[in-house]
Amino acid sequence: MRSSRWWLSAATAAVLLLPTACGDDKAGGTWEGGGAPASGPAPAASAPAGPSASPTPTGKPVHIRLLQGDGSTWGVGMPIIAYLSAKVTDAHAFAAAGQVTVDGQPAGGAWYFQRSAIYKGYPLEAHYRTEKYWPAHAKIHLDLAAKGQPAGKGLVFDNSLTLDMNTGAANITKVDGKTKRMTTTSDGKQVFQFPVSLGKASTPTFGGTKVVMEKDKVQRMTGPGYDLKVPWSVRITNSGEFLHSASWNGGNIGQRSTSHGCTNLNTNDAKKFFDFAQVGDVTVYTGTGGPTMPSWDGYGDWNVAWPTWQGGGALKTT
Template sequence: MGMPVIAYFSKRIKSGKALQDATTVTVNGQAAKGAWFFESSAAGNGPVEGHFRLQNYWPAHAKVHVGIPAKGLSAGPGLAYDDSLTLDFSTGPKTVAIVNDATHKMTVTSDGKLYGTFGVSLGATKTPTFRGTKVIMEQDRTTCMHDTNNTYYECGIKWDQRLTYSGEYLHAAPWNVSNINNGVNSSNGCTNLLPAVAEKLWHFMRVGDVVQYPNADGPAMQLGSGYGDWNVNWPQWQTGGLVSTTA
Protein backbone atom coordinates (compact mmCIF):
# COMPACT_ATOMS: atom_id res chain seq x y z
CA MET A 1 0.00 0.00 0.00
CA GLY A 2 2.88 2.36 0.76
CA MET A 3 5.52 0.90 -1.55
CA PRO A 4 6.73 3.31 -4.24
CA VAL A 5 7.65 2.21 -7.74
CA ILE A 6 11.43 2.69 -7.92
CA ALA A 7 13.55 3.13 -11.07
CA TYR A 8 17.34 3.23 -11.06
CA PHE A 9 19.37 5.12 -13.66
CA SER A 10 22.90 4.40 -14.87
CA LYS A 11 23.68 8.10 -15.35
CA ARG A 12 22.68 11.30 -13.58
CA ILE A 13 19.70 12.37 -15.65
CA LYS A 14 19.20 16.12 -16.14
CA SER A 15 15.46 16.26 -16.80
CA GLY A 16 12.53 14.11 -15.74
CA LYS A 17 9.87 16.00 -17.69
CA ALA A 18 9.59 13.60 -20.64
CA LEU A 19 9.50 10.63 -18.27
CA GLN A 20 6.81 12.28 -16.16
CA ASP A 21 4.70 13.23 -19.18
CA ALA A 22 4.91 9.73 -20.69
CA THR A 23 4.23 7.67 -17.55
CA THR A 24 0.67 6.45 -17.08
CA VAL A 25 -0.98 4.58 -14.21
CA THR A 26 -4.34 2.85 -13.89
CA VAL A 27 -5.97 1.48 -10.76
CA ASN A 28 -8.59 -1.20 -11.48
CA GLY A 29 -8.58 0.00 -15.06
CA GLN A 30 -9.25 3.64 -14.20
CA ALA A 31 -6.66 6.34 -14.88
CA ALA A 32 -4.94 7.78 -11.81
CA LYS A 33 -2.50 10.64 -11.33
CA GLY A 34 0.99 9.85 -10.16
CA ALA A 35 4.33 11.65 -10.16
CA TRP A 36 8.06 10.97 -10.12
CA PHE A 37 10.46 12.28 -7.48
CA PHE A 38 14.22 11.87 -7.81
CA GLU A 39 17.04 11.53 -5.28
CA SER A 40 20.60 10.27 -5.08
CA SER A 41 20.38 6.50 -4.86
CA ALA A 42 20.28 5.53 -1.20
CA ALA A 43 20.55 1.88 -2.24
CA GLY A 44 23.74 2.52 -4.21
CA ASN A 45 22.20 1.46 -7.53
CA GLY A 46 23.60 4.11 -9.82
CA PRO A 47 23.87 7.86 -9.29
CA VAL A 48 20.14 8.61 -9.06
CA GLU A 49 16.85 6.83 -8.46
CA GLY A 50 13.28 7.87 -9.19
CA HIS A 51 10.26 7.06 -7.00
CA PHE A 52 6.77 7.05 -8.49
CA ARG A 53 3.63 7.21 -6.36
CA LEU A 54 0.13 8.62 -6.19
CA GLN A 55 -0.82 11.56 -3.97
CA ASN A 56 -2.14 9.07 -1.40
CA TYR A 57 -1.38 5.43 -0.66
CA TRP A 58 -2.18 2.83 -3.30
CA PRO A 59 -5.82 1.74 -2.85
CA ALA A 60 -6.34 -1.58 -1.07
CA HIS A 61 -7.30 -4.75 -2.96
CA ALA A 62 -6.53 -3.12 -6.30
CA LYS A 63 -4.85 -4.07 -9.57
CA VAL A 64 -2.34 -1.45 -10.67
CA HIS A 65 -0.71 -0.98 -14.08
CA VAL A 66 2.16 1.44 -14.63
CA GLY A 67 3.30 2.19 -18.16
CA ILE A 68 6.67 3.82 -18.77
CA PRO A 69 7.16 4.21 -22.57
CA ALA A 70 10.41 6.10 -22.11
CA LYS A 71 12.77 4.59 -24.70
CA GLY A 72 14.34 7.36 -26.78
CA LEU A 73 12.80 10.20 -24.80
CA SER A 74 15.01 13.05 -23.62
CA ALA A 75 16.56 12.80 -20.16
CA GLY A 76 18.13 16.24 -20.60
CA PRO A 77 20.86 17.57 -22.88
CA GLY A 78 22.89 14.74 -24.36
CA LEU A 79 20.92 12.01 -22.59
CA ALA A 80 18.03 9.72 -23.56
CA TYR A 81 16.21 6.94 -21.76
CA ASP A 82 17.26 3.53 -23.01
CA ASP A 83 14.23 1.38 -22.25
CA SER A 84 10.45 1.24 -21.99
CA LEU A 85 8.94 -0.67 -19.10
CA THR A 86 5.62 -1.79 -17.71
CA LEU A 87 4.71 -2.95 -14.24
CA ASP A 88 1.61 -4.76 -12.99
CA PHE A 89 0.97 -5.48 -9.34
CA SER A 90 -1.86 -6.07 -6.89
CA THR A 91 -2.31 -4.54 -3.47
CA GLY A 92 -3.53 -6.28 -0.35
CA PRO A 93 -5.47 -4.93 2.61
CA LYS A 94 -4.89 -1.42 3.92
CA THR A 95 -2.74 -2.28 6.93
CA VAL A 96 -1.38 0.63 8.97
CA ALA A 97 0.50 0.61 12.27
CA ILE A 98 0.68 3.74 14.42
CA VAL A 99 3.35 3.81 17.11
CA ASN A 100 2.54 6.25 19.90
CA ASP A 101 5.62 7.16 21.91
CA ALA A 102 3.49 8.81 24.60
CA THR A 103 1.65 5.58 25.42
CA HIS A 104 4.39 3.18 24.26
CA LYS A 105 1.79 1.30 22.24
CA MET A 106 1.54 0.26 18.60
CA THR A 107 -1.97 0.08 17.17
CA VAL A 108 -2.47 -1.97 14.00
CA THR A 109 -5.54 -1.67 11.79
CA SER A 110 -6.39 -3.55 8.62
CA ASP A 111 -9.05 -2.29 6.20
CA GLY A 112 -10.20 0.04 8.95
CA LYS A 113 -10.66 -2.68 11.58
CA LEU A 114 -8.55 -2.92 14.71
CA TYR A 115 -6.17 -5.86 14.60
CA GLY A 116 -4.51 -5.21 17.94
CA THR A 117 -2.63 -2.87 20.26
CA PHE A 118 0.82 -3.94 21.43
CA GLY A 119 3.46 -2.64 23.82
CA VAL A 120 6.75 -1.31 22.43
CA SER A 121 10.10 0.00 23.57
CA LEU A 122 11.53 2.62 21.21
CA GLY A 123 14.95 4.22 21.02
CA ALA A 124 16.74 5.38 24.12
CA THR A 125 17.65 9.05 24.55
CA LYS A 126 21.04 8.65 22.86
CA THR A 127 19.65 6.47 20.04
CA PRO A 128 16.16 7.84 19.32
CA THR A 129 13.71 6.43 16.77
CA PHE A 130 13.05 8.42 13.57
CA ARG A 131 9.81 10.41 13.60
CA GLY A 132 7.47 10.19 10.60
CA THR A 133 6.00 7.69 8.18
CA LYS A 134 7.93 4.55 7.27
CA VAL A 135 7.26 1.56 5.03
CA ILE A 136 8.23 -2.05 5.67
CA MET A 137 11.13 -2.67 3.29
CA GLU A 138 11.85 -6.36 3.87
CA GLN A 139 11.11 -9.18 6.27
CA ASP A 140 13.60 -11.67 7.73
CA ARG A 141 12.96 -14.52 10.14
CA THR A 142 16.32 -13.81 11.74
CA THR A 143 19.10 -11.30 11.21
CA CYS A 144 22.32 -9.91 12.67
CA MET A 145 22.44 -6.41 14.17
CA HIS A 146 24.99 -3.99 15.58
CA ASP A 147 24.61 -0.67 17.34
CA THR A 148 25.56 2.68 15.81
CA ASN A 149 28.83 2.74 17.77
CA ASN A 150 29.71 -0.84 16.79
CA THR A 151 30.07 -1.86 20.41
CA TYR A 152 28.27 -5.14 19.80
CA TYR A 153 27.39 -7.46 16.93
CA GLU A 154 24.68 -10.01 17.59
CA CYS A 155 22.96 -12.56 15.38
CA GLY A 156 19.81 -14.58 15.91
CA ILE A 157 17.47 -11.61 16.38
CA LYS A 158 14.08 -12.87 15.22
CA TRP A 159 10.97 -11.73 13.36
CA ASP A 160 12.54 -8.68 11.76
CA GLN A 161 10.73 -6.12 9.61
CA ARG A 162 13.11 -3.47 8.25
CA LEU A 163 12.01 0.18 8.24
CA THR A 164 15.21 2.10 7.38
CA TYR A 165 18.50 1.50 5.58
CA SER A 166 20.34 2.39 8.79
CA GLY A 167 18.77 -0.53 10.63
CA GLU A 168 15.50 0.39 12.30
CA TYR A 169 13.32 -2.72 12.55
CA LEU A 170 10.22 -4.04 14.17
CA HIS A 171 11.64 -7.12 15.90
CA ALA A 172 11.42 -9.51 18.82
CA ALA A 173 13.37 -8.42 21.90
CA PRO A 174 13.21 -11.19 24.52
CA TRP A 175 15.96 -9.43 26.53
CA ASN A 176 13.79 -6.31 26.86
CA VAL A 177 10.46 -7.70 28.08
CA SER A 178 10.41 -5.57 31.23
CA ASN A 179 10.91 -2.28 29.39
CA ILE A 180 8.34 -3.23 26.75
CA ASN A 181 5.77 -4.05 29.41
CA ASN A 182 6.55 -0.92 31.42
CA GLY A 183 6.77 1.59 28.58
CA VAL A 184 10.48 2.40 28.86
CA ASN A 185 12.42 3.40 25.73
CA SER A 186 15.75 1.60 25.74
CA SER A 187 16.48 0.30 22.22
CA ASN A 188 19.08 1.43 19.69
CA GLY A 189 16.31 2.98 17.59
CA CYS A 190 14.38 -0.15 16.71
CA THR A 191 10.84 -0.91 17.80
CA ASN A 192 11.24 -3.72 20.34
CA LEU A 193 8.29 -6.11 20.61
CA LEU A 194 7.45 -9.06 22.82
CA PRO A 195 8.57 -12.21 20.99
CA ALA A 196 5.07 -13.64 20.48
CA VAL A 197 3.82 -10.27 19.21
CA ALA A 198 6.76 -9.86 16.83
CA GLU A 199 6.14 -13.29 15.34
CA LYS A 200 2.41 -12.62 15.02
CA LEU A 201 2.96 -9.29 13.26
CA TRP A 202 5.67 -10.74 11.01
CA HIS A 203 3.13 -13.18 9.62
CA PHE A 204 0.30 -10.64 9.47
CA MET A 205 2.04 -7.60 7.97
CA ARG A 206 3.65 -7.40 4.55
CA VAL A 207 6.39 -5.56 2.73
CA GLY A 208 4.89 -2.22 1.71
CA ASP A 209 2.72 -1.79 4.81
CA VAL A 210 2.88 1.60 6.50
CA VAL A 211 4.21 2.23 10.02
CA GLN A 212 3.69 5.75 11.38
CA TYR A 213 5.66 7.36 14.23
CA PRO A 214 3.90 10.70 14.79
CA ASN A 215 5.65 11.61 18.04
CA ALA A 216 8.89 9.63 18.25
CA ASP A 217 11.81 11.53 19.81
CA GLY A 218 14.23 11.21 16.90
CA PRO A 219 14.89 13.35 13.83
CA ALA A 220 12.35 13.49 11.02
CA MET A 221 12.30 10.52 8.66
CA GLN A 222 13.78 11.50 5.29
CA LEU A 223 13.11 10.07 1.84
CA GLY A 224 16.58 8.54 1.56
CA SER A 225 16.49 6.99 5.04
CA GLY A 226 14.30 4.21 3.66
CA TYR A 227 11.03 4.32 1.74
CA GLY A 228 10.37 7.70 3.33
CA ASP A 229 8.31 8.93 0.38
CA TRP A 230 5.23 9.78 2.43
CA ASN A 231 7.14 12.40 4.40
CA VAL A 232 7.31 14.60 1.29
CA ASN A 233 4.13 16.61 0.73
CA TRP A 234 2.40 16.37 -2.63
CA PRO A 235 3.18 19.91 -3.94
CA GLN A 236 6.88 19.35 -3.24
CA TRP A 237 6.73 15.85 -4.71
CA GLN A 238 5.37 17.18 -7.99
CA THR A 239 8.48 19.34 -8.51
CA GLY A 240 10.57 16.19 -9.06
CA GLY A 241 13.08 16.79 -6.28
CA LEU A 242 16.69 16.33 -7.42
CA VAL A 243 15.64 16.32 -11.08
CA SER A 244 12.91 18.65 -12.30
CA THR A 245 9.83 17.10 -13.87
CA THR A 246 8.49 20.45 -15.05
CA ALA A 247 11.33 21.63 -17.29
Protein backbone atom coordinates (compact mmCIF):
# COMPACT_ATOMS: atom_id res chain seq x y z
CA MET A 1 0.00 0.00 0.00
CA ARG A 2 1.01 3.62 -0.28
CA SER A 3 1.14 6.05 2.63
CA SER A 4 1.34 9.81 2.12
CA ARG A 5 3.34 12.66 3.69
CA TRP A 6 1.80 15.83 5.10
CA TRP A 7 4.64 18.20 4.18
CA LEU A 8 4.67 17.94 0.42
CA SER A 9 5.24 20.85 -1.92
CA ALA A 10 2.41 22.14 -4.05
CA ALA A 11 3.63 19.99 -6.92
CA THR A 12 4.03 16.94 -4.73
CA ALA A 13 0.58 17.40 -3.28
CA ALA A 14 -0.85 16.61 -6.69
CA VAL A 15 0.19 13.02 -6.18
CA LEU A 16 -2.17 12.80 -3.23
CA LEU A 17 -5.07 13.24 -5.62
CA LEU A 18 -4.22 10.00 -7.39
CA PRO A 19 -6.20 6.91 -6.43
CA THR A 20 -2.94 5.22 -5.41
CA ALA A 21 -2.29 7.59 -2.52
CA CYS A 22 -3.10 6.75 1.10
CA GLY A 23 -2.74 8.68 4.37
CA ASP A 24 -0.47 8.14 7.37
CA ASP A 25 -0.42 9.32 10.98
CA LYS A 26 2.32 11.94 10.68
CA ALA A 27 0.22 15.04 10.10
CA GLY A 28 1.54 18.15 11.79
CA GLY A 29 4.87 19.11 13.31
CA THR A 30 8.18 18.95 11.50
CA TRP A 31 9.89 16.03 9.87
CA GLU A 32 10.35 13.46 12.64
CA GLY A 33 12.86 14.53 15.24
CA GLY A 34 12.44 18.18 14.32
CA GLY A 35 14.63 18.34 11.23
CA ALA A 36 16.22 15.57 9.21
CA PRO A 37 14.57 12.28 8.21
CA ALA A 38 14.27 9.75 11.04
CA SER A 39 17.11 7.66 9.60
CA GLY A 40 19.53 10.54 9.08
CA PRO A 41 21.37 13.08 11.24
CA ALA A 42 20.07 16.51 12.18
CA PRO A 43 20.70 19.30 9.66
CA ALA A 44 24.13 20.87 9.79
CA ALA A 45 24.43 24.12 11.72
CA SER A 46 25.42 27.05 9.56
CA ALA A 47 29.02 28.09 10.13
CA PRO A 48 30.78 30.97 8.39
CA ALA A 49 33.67 29.85 6.23
CA GLY A 50 35.54 33.12 6.74
CA PRO A 51 35.26 36.87 6.10
CA SER A 52 34.18 38.08 2.69
CA ALA A 53 36.93 39.48 0.50
CA SER A 54 34.69 42.38 -0.54
CA PRO A 55 31.99 44.48 1.14
CA THR A 56 28.79 42.55 1.68
CA PRO A 57 25.95 43.74 -0.59
CA THR A 58 22.84 45.00 1.12
CA GLY A 59 19.48 43.31 0.74
CA LYS A 60 17.11 40.85 2.35
CA PRO A 61 19.19 38.04 3.87
CA VAL A 62 18.79 34.53 2.52
CA HIS A 63 19.88 31.79 4.90
CA ILE A 64 21.07 28.33 3.88
CA ARG A 65 20.73 25.10 5.85
CA LEU A 66 21.88 21.62 4.88
CA LEU A 67 20.12 18.30 5.29
CA GLN A 68 23.35 16.40 5.83
CA GLY A 69 25.71 16.81 8.77
CA ASP A 70 29.46 16.42 9.07
CA GLY A 71 30.60 12.84 9.46
CA SER A 72 27.33 11.35 8.22
CA THR A 73 27.28 8.37 5.87
CA TRP A 74 24.76 7.88 3.07
CA GLY A 75 23.97 5.58 0.19
CA VAL A 76 25.47 6.32 -3.23
CA GLY A 77 22.20 7.77 -4.58
CA MET A 78 21.84 10.52 -1.97
CA PRO A 79 22.08 14.08 -3.29
CA ILE A 80 23.52 16.89 -1.21
CA ILE A 81 20.50 18.99 -0.23
CA ALA A 82 20.47 22.66 0.78
CA TYR A 83 17.37 24.61 1.85
CA LEU A 84 17.01 28.34 1.15
CA SER A 85 15.01 30.72 3.33
CA ALA A 86 13.65 32.78 0.43
CA LYS A 87 12.56 32.29 -3.15
CA VAL A 88 15.80 33.46 -4.68
CA THR A 89 15.59 34.64 -8.27
CA ASP A 90 19.21 34.19 -9.33
CA ALA A 91 21.19 31.03 -8.58
CA HIS A 92 24.35 31.73 -10.56
CA ALA A 93 26.37 32.91 -7.55
CA PHE A 94 25.13 30.03 -5.40
CA ALA A 95 26.08 27.44 -8.01
CA ALA A 96 29.51 29.01 -8.47
CA ALA A 97 30.09 29.15 -4.72
CA GLY A 98 29.05 25.52 -4.07
CA GLN A 99 32.19 23.54 -4.92
CA VAL A 100 32.19 19.77 -4.30
CA THR A 101 35.05 17.27 -4.31
CA VAL A 102 35.07 13.48 -4.12
CA ASP A 103 38.17 11.99 -2.51
CA GLY A 104 39.86 15.32 -3.10
CA GLN A 105 39.01 15.58 -6.82
CA PRO A 106 36.40 17.89 -8.40
CA ALA A 107 33.07 16.07 -8.45
CA GLY A 108 31.89 17.54 -11.77
CA GLY A 109 28.27 17.65 -10.62
CA ALA A 110 25.58 20.31 -10.81
CA TRP A 111 22.92 22.02 -8.67
CA TYR A 112 19.21 21.69 -9.39
CA PHE A 113 16.55 23.90 -7.76
CA GLN A 114 12.94 23.08 -6.89
CA ARG A 115 10.13 24.24 -4.63
CA SER A 116 10.05 22.85 -1.11
CA ALA A 117 7.79 22.58 1.93
CA ILE A 118 10.10 20.54 4.17
CA TYR A 119 11.03 23.32 6.60
CA LYS A 120 8.81 26.26 7.51
CA GLY A 121 10.28 29.41 6.05
CA TYR A 122 12.51 27.57 3.55
CA PRO A 123 10.52 27.58 0.30
CA LEU A 124 13.28 26.47 -2.05
CA GLU A 125 15.74 23.60 -2.05
CA ALA A 126 18.86 22.91 -4.08
CA HIS A 127 20.09 19.38 -4.82
CA TYR A 128 23.62 18.54 -5.95
CA ARG A 129 24.45 15.32 -7.75
CA THR A 130 26.88 14.01 -10.33
CA GLU A 131 26.02 12.43 -13.67
CA LYS A 132 26.30 8.93 -12.17
CA TYR A 133 25.89 7.74 -8.59
CA TRP A 134 28.56 8.70 -6.06
CA PRO A 135 31.40 6.20 -5.81
CA ALA A 136 31.15 3.81 -2.84
CA HIS A 137 33.22 4.35 0.31
CA ALA A 138 34.10 7.90 -0.73
CA LYS A 139 34.74 11.15 1.14
CA ILE A 140 32.68 14.05 -0.16
CA HIS A 141 33.47 17.67 0.70
CA LEU A 142 31.31 20.73 0.02
CA ASP A 143 32.61 24.27 0.30
CA LEU A 144 29.64 26.62 -0.06
CA ALA A 145 31.17 30.10 0.20
CA ALA A 146 27.90 31.95 -0.41
CA LYS A 147 28.00 34.66 2.26
CA GLY A 148 27.67 38.07 0.68
CA GLN A 149 26.81 36.69 -2.75
CA PRO A 150 23.73 38.01 -4.58
CA ALA A 151 20.61 35.85 -4.76
CA GLY A 152 18.61 38.08 -7.09
CA LYS A 153 17.38 41.65 -6.93
CA GLY A 154 17.30 42.80 -3.30
CA LEU A 155 18.49 39.41 -1.97
CA VAL A 156 21.84 38.35 -0.54
CA PHE A 157 23.06 35.13 1.07
CA ASP A 158 23.94 35.67 4.73
CA ASN A 159 25.99 32.55 5.51
CA SER A 160 28.58 30.13 4.18
CA LEU A 161 28.80 26.42 4.91
CA THR A 162 31.12 23.48 4.62
CA LEU A 163 30.22 19.79 4.73
CA ASP A 164 32.20 16.57 5.03
CA MET A 165 30.12 13.45 4.47
CA ASN A 166 30.78 9.89 3.33
CA THR A 167 29.22 7.24 1.16
CA GLY A 168 28.84 3.64 2.28
CA ALA A 169 28.63 0.54 0.13
CA ALA A 170 27.02 0.77 -3.30
CA ASN A 171 23.71 -0.90 -2.41
CA ILE A 172 21.55 -1.19 -5.53
CA THR A 173 18.14 -2.88 -5.58
CA LYS A 174 16.42 -3.70 -8.87
CA VAL A 175 12.71 -4.50 -8.81
CA ASP A 176 11.18 -6.15 -11.87
CA GLY A 177 7.42 -5.88 -12.12
CA LYS A 178 7.24 -8.54 -14.81
CA THR A 179 9.07 -11.28 -12.89
CA LYS A 180 7.83 -10.12 -9.46
CA ARG A 181 11.38 -10.28 -8.11
CA MET A 182 13.73 -7.82 -6.45
CA THR A 183 17.50 -8.32 -6.50
CA THR A 184 19.86 -6.41 -4.22
CA THR A 185 23.60 -6.08 -4.70
CA SER A 186 26.23 -4.48 -2.48
CA ASP A 187 29.44 -3.33 -4.13
CA GLY A 188 28.49 -5.49 -7.11
CA LYS A 189 27.83 -8.71 -5.18
CA GLN A 190 24.31 -10.13 -4.84
CA VAL A 191 23.06 -10.23 -1.27
CA PHE A 192 19.29 -10.77 -1.69
CA GLN A 193 16.74 -11.96 -4.20
CA PHE A 194 13.16 -11.79 -2.93
CA PRO A 195 9.69 -12.26 -4.43
CA VAL A 196 7.47 -9.17 -4.39
CA SER A 197 3.97 -7.97 -5.12
CA LEU A 198 3.71 -4.46 -6.60
CA GLY A 199 0.81 -2.11 -7.33
CA LYS A 200 -2.24 -3.50 -9.09
CA ALA A 201 -3.35 -2.06 -12.42
CA SER A 202 -5.57 0.61 -10.83
CA THR A 203 -2.84 1.69 -8.37
CA PRO A 204 0.45 0.99 -10.16
CA THR A 205 3.87 1.38 -8.59
CA PHE A 206 5.99 4.20 -10.00
CA GLY A 207 8.77 3.15 -12.35
CA GLY A 208 12.20 4.72 -12.43
CA THR A 209 14.93 5.28 -9.87
CA LYS A 210 14.01 5.94 -6.25
CA VAL A 211 16.24 6.51 -3.23
CA VAL A 212 15.70 5.22 0.31
CA MET A 213 14.43 8.15 2.38
CA GLU A 214 13.87 6.68 5.85
CA LYS A 215 13.10 3.49 7.73
CA ASP A 216 10.26 2.83 10.20
CA LYS A 217 9.99 -0.33 12.28
CA VAL A 218 6.24 0.28 12.29
CA GLN A 219 4.47 2.64 9.87
CA ARG A 220 0.77 3.40 10.04
CA MET A 221 -0.84 3.22 6.61
CA THR A 222 -4.42 4.20 5.90
CA GLY A 223 -6.62 4.34 2.86
CA PRO A 224 -10.02 3.27 1.53
CA GLY A 225 -10.97 0.20 3.53
CA TYR A 226 -7.77 -0.21 5.56
CA ASP A 227 -5.90 1.21 8.54
CA LEU A 228 -2.83 -0.87 9.37
CA LYS A 229 0.37 -0.65 11.36
CA VAL A 230 2.92 -2.09 8.96
CA PRO A 231 6.28 -3.45 10.16
CA TRP A 232 9.67 -3.14 8.47
CA SER A 233 8.77 -0.19 6.24
CA VAL A 234 11.40 1.49 4.05
CA ARG A 235 10.17 4.73 2.44
CA ILE A 236 11.16 5.54 -1.14
CA THR A 237 8.74 8.37 -2.12
CA ASN A 238 7.12 11.35 -0.41
CA SER A 239 3.73 10.27 -1.65
CA GLY A 240 3.92 7.02 0.25
CA GLU A 241 5.65 4.19 -1.56
CA PHE A 242 7.46 1.76 0.74
CA LEU A 243 9.09 -1.61 0.61
CA HIS A 244 7.43 -3.34 3.55
CA SER A 245 6.23 -6.52 5.15
CA ALA A 246 2.81 -7.66 3.93
CA SER A 247 1.84 -10.83 5.77
CA TRP A 248 -1.78 -10.43 4.59
CA ASN A 249 -0.66 -10.67 0.95
CA GLY A 250 1.53 -13.76 1.18
CA GLY A 251 -0.43 -15.73 -1.41
CA ASN A 252 0.23 -13.10 -4.07
CA ILE A 253 3.86 -12.20 -3.35
CA GLY A 254 5.93 -13.41 -6.25
CA GLN A 255 2.79 -14.30 -8.22
CA ARG A 256 0.60 -11.24 -8.79
CA SER A 257 0.77 -7.50 -8.16
CA THR A 258 -2.13 -6.52 -5.91
CA SER A 259 -0.90 -3.70 -3.66
CA HIS A 260 -1.91 -0.03 -3.51
CA GLY A 261 1.47 0.94 -4.96
CA CYS A 262 3.99 -0.28 -2.40
CA THR A 263 6.42 -3.17 -2.74
CA ASN A 264 5.04 -6.04 -0.64
CA LEU A 265 7.52 -8.51 0.85
CA ASN A 266 7.24 -11.61 2.99
CA THR A 267 7.88 -10.73 6.64
CA ASN A 268 11.31 -12.34 6.98
CA ASP A 269 12.48 -10.82 3.70
CA ALA A 270 11.19 -7.37 4.69
CA LYS A 271 13.11 -7.48 7.98
CA LYS A 272 16.32 -8.53 6.22
CA PHE A 273 15.99 -5.65 3.77
CA PHE A 274 15.07 -3.20 6.55
CA ASP A 275 18.17 -4.13 8.55
CA PHE A 276 20.37 -3.88 5.45
CA ALA A 277 19.14 -0.67 3.82
CA GLN A 278 20.67 2.75 4.46
CA VAL A 279 19.24 6.15 3.61
CA GLY A 280 20.48 7.09 0.15
CA ASP A 281 20.50 3.54 -1.24
CA VAL A 282 19.24 3.16 -4.80
CA THR A 283 16.14 1.23 -5.91
CA VAL A 284 15.40 0.89 -9.64
CA TYR A 285 11.91 -0.16 -10.80
CA THR A 286 11.07 -1.55 -14.24
CA GLY A 287 7.97 -3.18 -15.71
CA THR A 288 5.59 -1.76 -13.10
CA GLY A 289 2.94 -0.46 -15.49
CA GLY A 290 3.08 2.92 -13.77
CA PRO A 291 4.56 6.31 -14.74
CA THR A 292 8.09 7.29 -13.81
CA MET A 293 8.46 8.68 -10.29
CA PRO A 294 8.48 12.51 -10.46
CA SER A 295 11.81 14.00 -9.44
CA TRP A 296 10.20 16.11 -6.69
CA ASP A 297 8.39 13.19 -5.03
CA GLY A 298 11.25 12.44 -2.65
CA TYR A 299 14.79 11.94 -3.92
CA GLY A 300 13.83 11.26 -7.52
CA ASP A 301 16.82 13.20 -8.81
CA TRP A 302 18.05 10.34 -10.98
CA ASN A 303 14.89 10.46 -13.07
CA VAL A 304 15.98 13.82 -14.50
CA ALA A 305 18.18 13.48 -17.60
CA TRP A 306 21.68 14.81 -17.00
CA PRO A 307 21.52 17.60 -19.66
CA THR A 308 18.25 18.79 -18.10
CA TRP A 309 19.71 18.59 -14.60
CA GLN A 310 22.66 20.74 -15.63
CA GLY A 311 20.21 23.47 -16.63
CA GLY A 312 19.34 24.06 -12.97
CA GLY A 313 15.62 23.29 -12.77
CA ALA A 314 13.53 26.14 -11.34
CA LEU A 315 16.53 28.48 -11.54
CA LYS A 316 19.07 28.59 -14.32
CA THR A 317 22.70 28.15 -13.34
CA THR A 318 24.44 28.48 -16.70
